[in-house]
Amino acid sequence: MNKIAKNSSYTLRKKIHMILERETHSRFAEFVHYALMTLILMTVIAVILESDDDIYQRHEFLFLILEIVSLTVFTVEYILRVWSSGEVKKYNSFKGRIRYMLTPMALIDLMAVLPVLFGFFVNRDLMVLRGFRLVRVFKLTRYSRSMNLLIAVLRQESANIFSAFFVLSILIIIAATGMHYVEGDSQPNDFGTIPKSIWWATVTLTTVGYGDVVPLSPLGKVFGIVILMSGIGMAALPAGILASGFTKEINRRKEKFKNKVMRYLADGVLDKKELQRLRISAHNLAISNLEMKTTIREVQSLQLKITELKCPHCHQAVEIEHYSDHIRVKRVKDSPKNP
Structure with missing residues (x-):
């Protein structure tokens, strides 16, 4: 009974981890992804508009509601990320959770909520605290493939x-x-x-x-x-x-995706599970659907094939490995016999 409960808890944590870390592309995961992205953009726009005193005074209540909603969502998101980080082996302990909380993206998630919480507790409307919420724009690096590509390029170069x-x-x-x-x-x-x-x-x-x-x-x-x-x-x-x-x-990511396609097509069959994995991989590598389909067709056309032929001399079966549907067999002259 305890084992079942433990597996049930693990499954829930695994599902949350997959949703938050973009390891699944279910409808609910996509909804969570785009909802968080929209909320981040709305809060950033709100911070920009709040710098105008006239706009802020006229719509102060709307800004407050948006801030309460975003604070609640981002706080819950941060807690769930810390909890579900245990699915990764190096974070699956108390010290591991601390290490995760000190990672750059986790610190950005924390800084996205701390200034607002501090403002609520001290009950003061500090312009510095309101402007500091612009750190939330860096949360987009987790959801934007373009930002991930830029960060990867900056890191390598x-x-x-x-x-x-x-x-x-x-x-x-x-x-x-x-x-x-x-x-x-x-x-x-x-x-x-x-x-x-x-x-x-x-x-x-x-x-x-x-x-x-x-x-x-x-x-x-x-x-x-x-x-x-x-x-x-x-x-x-x-x-x-x-x-x-x-x-x-971009070329490195395309080559990496192509190698994965070749590995999945090693048995000559691409099932639904493998196709879903390829879609997730293409999304994470910022490869478009058209490019993904083109790569799969290209690999399929180059897929290793084995054709069985018969030797015209000894009439024994000969297996030929090739990557094309067209086989060109050259006639080889018999070697001269030794005297």
């Missing part, structure tokens, strides 16, 4: 991006130092010190060019042109790294 920004920082310091010595005497308010010149150097090297601070001397203008030409390439470098990273990550 972090070293290259850091190197690009490091070189850009060095150029900014060099440009600020040079402009300070060239324009410092004629424009002490803008270029009198190197820290003051850093603003101009940053705006110029990033090709923004606000125009609020400009060199006036001929030497300063020539130096500014050199710095501006250098900034064109440096400003495009991080964008190029990200674009290349996106391409590599």
